[in-house]
Amino acid sequence: MTESKAPRGANRAYKRFLLQRALPHFWCPGCGNGVVLGAIVRALASLGLSPSQVVVVTGIGCWGKADDYLNVNALHGTHGRALPLATGVKVNRPDLTVLALMGDGDCATIGGNHLLHSARRNIGVKAIVVNNLNYGMTGGQYSSTTPGDKITSTSPFGDPERGLDIAGVAAVAGANYVARSTVYHAAQTETYIKEAITAPGFGLVEVLSTCPTYFGRLNSMRTAVESMNWLKSAAVTAKAAGGMSPDDLRERIVIGRFCSRTDPDFNQRYEEIRQRARDRGFRTREVVSGR
Numbered sequence: 001m002t003e004s005k006a007p008r009g010a011n012r013a014y015k016r017f018l019l020q021r022a023l024p025h026f027w028c029p030g031c032g033n034g035v036v037l038g039a040i041v042r043a044l045a046s047l048g049l050s051p052s053q054v055v056v057v058t059g060i061g062c063w064g065k066a067d068d069y070l071n072v073n074a075l076h077g078t079h080g081r082a083l084p085l086a087t088g089v090k091v092n093r094p095d096l097t098v099l100a101l102m103g104d105g106d107c108a109t110i111g112g113n114h115l116l117h118s119a120r121r122n123i124g125v126k127a128i129v130v131n132n133l134n135y136g137m138t139g140g141q142y143s144s145t146t147p148g149d150k151i152t153s154t155s156p157f158g159d160p161e162r163g164l165d166i167a168g169v170a171a172v173a174g175a176n177y178v179a180r181s182t183v184y185h186a187a188q189t190e191t192y193i194k195e196a197i198t199a200p201g202f203g204l205v206e207v208l209s210t211c212p213t214y215f216g217r218l219n220s221m222r223t224a225v226e227s228m229n230w231l232k233s234a235a236v237t238a239k240a241a242g243g244m245s246p247d248d249l250r251e252r253i254v255i256g257r258f259c260s261r262t263d264p265d266f267n268q269r270y271e272e273i274r275q276r277a278r279d280r281g282f283r284t285r286e287v288v289s290g291r
Contacts, residue, residue: 013045014038017054019071026065028136030216030224032183032209033063036130039190039207040099041070047194054097057086059111061103062137063130080110083118086125094124094267097197104131108166109144115166119173122201123266128193129166129204132211140214147251151218167206171259176201178258182208182231185255192257201265208235208253 018041027033044054054072058064060079067074073096077085086100107115107129118125134152135141142152142159145166149158171178177199179192189207196203210216210227221227231253238256241249264272 014041016051017041017044017071019069022069025069027062028213030210030212030227031062032132033066033130035183035186036128036189036207036209037066037069039186039193040128043190043193043197047197049097054099055089056099056101057082057089058101059106061106063101063103064106066101080106080114082106083111083114083125083127087118087123090123090125091267098125100125100127102127102129104129104133104145104166105135105143108164112144115170116173119170119175119202119204121266122174122176122263124201126196127204129206130209131166131206132209132215134211134215136211136214140218153214167204167258170204175204175259176261176263176265177203180206180208180255180258182235182253182255183210184228184231185235199260200262
């Protein structure tokens with residue numbers, strides 16, 4: 001991580017968070033990852049954060065390469081393990097802004113158990129999940145979020161499974177803040193990321209993205225523009241979705257803010273337990289180690 005002097009003009013402050021010497025990025029033409037990366041750096045800049053205050057934790061996958069382009073502290077882990085690694089950082093340094101950047105395979109398929117318990121624990125990590133509905137890096141296999149009947153390289157006649165609702169799982173499991181957007185809705189995505197960062201406890205922003213190389217090409221969206229237009233036409237707000245039937249929602253993407261709570265986060269609860277032990281005359285270290 002390299003500290004740099006902030007450029008003049010608030011509209012250019014985001015460049016402090018971009019590792020510009022690493023550009024151009026390696027993502028496929030038409031991939032939505034760059035849109036999400038832009039939303040993140042603009043959100044960090046608009047919140048007045050310094051690169052030294054931010055830690056980005058990534059796993060494996062196309063979106064897992066995002067830390068290559070960010071001028072912040074970074075930790076690159078194994079597949080499906082971004083959230084436990086981010087949890088360790090946040091427990092030890094609650095003063096830092098800790099972002100876990102994951103794809104749908106990294107977060108909800110390989111790492112699904114960690115998602116469940118990070119939300120339940122309500123640790124103050126902010127998960128930014130780019131969901132392109134398949135395993136894009138390894139050839140377009142279906143993932144846990146691939147909608148039923150969609151075509152992938154491993155489901156040439158349609159996926160027999162139903163897609164997992166990442167945002168819904170996080171909200172039910174106890175996350176304080178959960179929202180969903182798409183790369184077509186770039187300004188909305190930036191707003192949600194800012195809200196997640198400033199909210200207490202675990203925050204998750206799921207962003208539906210384009211993958212024209214695999215998912216789009218195999219599902220009648222031959223160009224990146226067609227993939228983007230699909231996101232635009234399929235999106236429906238949470239408010240509007242409330243008046244629609246399950247059949248009407250089958251091919252739609254519900255976007256919006258699903259929960260925004262202020263429950264105590266893990267670090268606050270843990271400190272309360274430590275204080276309770278001290279009040280009873282125990283040394284905190286003895287209680288934590290179980291001795």
